[in-house]
Amino acid sequence: MLRRAVTVLSALALGLSSVVAVAAPASQVTAARGVVAAAEPRAAAAGQEILRAGGSAADAAMAIMLALTVTEPMSSGIGGGGFLIHHDAKTGAVLTIDGRETAPASAGPDRFLDADGRPLPYMRAVPGGYSVGVPGNIALMAEAHERWGRLPWAKLFEPAIRLAEQGYTLLPDNAPGPYAVQGTLAFRLKQAEALWTDFPEARAIYWKDGRPLASGETVRNPALAATLRTIAAKGPDAFYKGEIAQEIRAAIAGSKRNPTVMTAADLAGYRAKPRPAICGAYRGYRICGMGPPSSGAITDLMILGMLERFDLKALGKDSPVAWHLIGEAMRLAYADRDAWLGDTDFVAAPVAGLLDPAYLAERSKLIAPDGTLGEYRPGTPPGAGPLAATPAPAEQGTTHFVAVDAWGNIASMTSTVEGPFGSSLVAGGFFLNNELTDFNEQPRENGRLVPNHVQPGKRPLSSMAPTIVYGPDGRPVMALGSAGGRTIIMHSLKALVGTIDWGLPAADAIALPNLFFRGPALIVERNSPLEAMIPALARLGETAVAGDIPSKLTILQRTPDGWTGAADPRSPGVALGW
Incomplete structure (x- = not known):
């Protein structure tokens, strides 16, 4: 706030x-x-x-x-x-x-x-x-x-x-x-x-x-x-x-x-x-996470659904256009998150509508590779009731x-x-x-x-996003999550794009720059490759500024030699095996 x-x-x-x-x-x-x-x-x-x-x-x-x-x-x-x-x-x-x-x-x-x-x-x-x-x-x-x-x-x-x-x-x-x-x-x-x-x-x-x-x-x-x-x-x-x-x-x-x-x-x-896991498909992978009162999996799946029509693999991790596309989908998805989600034991959040492929395809049409939308309003997903949008706070000590x-x-x-x-x-x-x-x-x-108002017995909306990913063969290939309040969703998102689209091992996916937003502006991680892209992002219509975007990602990834665990170097974290 x-x-x-x-x-x-x-x-x-x-x-x-x-x-x-x-x-x-x-x-x-x-x-x-x-x-x-x-x-x-x-x-x-x-x-x-x-x-x-x-x-x-x-x-x-x-x-x-x-x-x-x-x-x-x-x-x-x-x-x-x-x-x-x-x-x-x-x-x-x-x-x-x-x-x-x-x-x-x-x-x-x-x-x-x-x-x-x-x-x-x-x-x-x-x-x-x-x-x-x-x-x-x-x-x-x-x-x-x-x-x-x-x-x-x-x-x-x-x-x-x-x-x-x-x-x-x-x-x-x-x-x-x-x-x-x-x-x-x-x-x-x-x-x-x-x-x-x-x-x-x-x-x-x-x-x-x-x-x-x-x-x-x-x-x-x-x-x-x-x-x-x-x-x-x-x-x-x-x-x-x-x-x-x-x-x-x-x-x-x-x-x-x-x-x-x-x-x-x-x-x-x-x-x-x-509770049943919230699961969705992305490029042949099945991504599962928490449903409400968590917004993490839903928002990540919305972003991925809007990005799927773009060839992020061909663009690569060093492309300003790729990060611009991620930024556009992020702001559209967060607008929906803030408008519609809350504890579904108390409010009728339109979860299925937010993840409906046709709805996400319509939202994706708002995204252009060579320009910004500029104003990011919530859509009207199937099953939605009256709109009462105001951004929700998020946990920070996580x-x-x-x-x-x-x-x-x-x-x-x-x-x-x-x-x-x-x-x-x-x-x-x-x-x-x-x-x-x-x-x-x-x-x-x-x-x-608003959906996320205080009520006795109610659970507050969260951005926490513990996730398990299944490969095209149906076997689990990754588990991940992070700290960071509202930015948790984006830390998980970059790791998903990094591993699935860009083929990175877990440690390299964690090392990708962090990205968030303030209003219509992009906040890019200071002293990262994204900061060097600010002029290129400006040519795409982005207002981008460098800032500190902390994270505490931890990831498990299946490899031919067994499971690899990785912890964010932005934290004191470690991975240990036996």
């Missing part, structure tokens, strides 16, 4: 620090028995440990999620939510689990409006209780473990408990590699210093001698270790109905900023929802991880607490999300409620 873009914390949430573009190759590894890739090295090692112990891809992914609660608390964890897509090697089935947070009963459409009906300033809306949704990751984990787990539930907690109890060293915040989005924990702690005067529980864990911990220092979190031990021993009910649920409620009610109510029923009633096991099962999961450190509230040693600010702050447009 434009209002947010001018605030200090919004700039931090977007990762708009003095980063540079890709300078180092992606971390990658090829292995025959199993591979994981994550945006934080200790969490990746947790997943590798579980694979070596005989765990499934789902087991490894859940161990990574738990470890990230400890080592990447600014980005994700058990106080947030996520989306998982899973490929079952035995049956060939692909299924998603929706662990997105839900609004509590106390949250209505005017949650983030002041007494005069105006949206609250960002720094008044996010910190504290108003922004916290009912966390979904533990329920998602329980659903995934019941369906696909091979190791005992408690075993998956062991790496995270060890990290919390024994401690870990903060990564250097000036290490090689252009860290972005969440950066390193040490860097983010510096940024949160002024805010945390009102959050003593956070300071108690991450401060020392009156200052934030710095790179090279050790973090220990015994409260989180105790929380994880409790859930490991007693199961998910300990989180949603037991003492941990009470701690969550107390943190929200007792917040110095925006205290509010989350009831016992809000927590006890939460359910992670298995991470992605992937795992493939010895049997060929695949898990691709994106997890988030929304902003860096979420609401900054701590319960049981973990941060509570600020996911409710992913709802539209202004609930009405043209006198109608």
